[in-house]
Amino acid sequence: MIPTIKFTSKEIAQDVADPSTVLNAYNLFKANGCLLLEKVFSSAYIKDLYSSFMERYNHYFYDKEYCDALKIGDKRFQITIEVKPPFNDPLLYAHPLIYPLIKMIFLNQQFKLGSFGAVISLPGAKQQHIHRDNPSLFEDEKVYGLLPSFAITMSVPMVDLNEFSGTTRLWIGSHLIPDWDLYIKLKFESEKLPYEDPYLSVGDCLLMDYRIQHAGLANQSEYVRPILYNSYFCPWYKDWINFDKQYPVLISETEYKNVPPKFKQLFMDAKIV
Ligand SMILES: O=C(O)CCC(=O)C(=O)O
DSSP states (O other): OOOEEEOOHHHHHHTOOOHHHHHHHHHHHHHHSEEEEETOSOHHHHHHHHHHHHHHSGGGOSSSOOTTSEEEETTEEEEEOBSOTTTTOHHHHSOTTTHHHHHHHTTTOOOEEEEOEEEEEOTTOOOOOOBOSOSOSSSSGGGGGGSOOOEEEEEEESSOOOTTTOOEEEOTTGGGOSOHHHHHHHHSOGGGSOOBOOOOOTTOEEEEETTSOEEEOOOOSSSOEEEEEEEEEOTTOOOTTTOSSSOSSEEOHHHHHHSOGGGGGGGTTOEEO
16 A cells, blocks of 8 residues: 555644644655655645646647657656646645645755646556656665655646556655665566555645656556646755756746745746746
């Protein structure tokens, strides 16, 4: 089972997580490299995002090369979403139930938005290759397992993820396995290693350590599968691999002015247009 946190109805109503819940979530994330947070967004809000997304970004729904989108597999792309209505709600970058957990994962040090966008798999997309989101922080991967998290992905599906639409397959705990290639060799085949396919519903959120081995599964449905795919980084970290084609965070000057002062530092790497 994927490690999961279900906030109580009191925590959801008050938008405040009990410190014991945050600590429990932190320990689960640290040990497993991923964590499912159930029902942290209202489905009405995500459905609203979905409608705008389908209207605004449907020019990416073709299997071709884009100058501002990264091809991340068969019929699969990573794009940047501009921070503007309805994608400008602080809920999306500083959710009151998630933010304290992110803060704890970064050991109460400063952090920033590393990217703000989506991954799209088109109907018929095949399973993605297994990968970490950044394979090359250090040439020698042995140090990986010794480090605290330096980057986290926050994945928020805009449609239900199920056996037809597919989901993101996760090799639980692999963020701490230093030499993955050797590990696979010893265990013979990566597919035989234990993994989880978390089926998320609209409103759920999945946090992933950047080091976890994962793969987007095939989209066997007839519909595009868009997942909001944002990340948080330590201030010193930049993802040169996934963002050599597009700005990782894009916001207009007017929208930037609307960001609450306490969250402005999250946008330290944003391209302000
Ligand atoms: O398509 C997905 O489910 C996730 C894609 C992904 O995780 C990635 O490309 O890093």
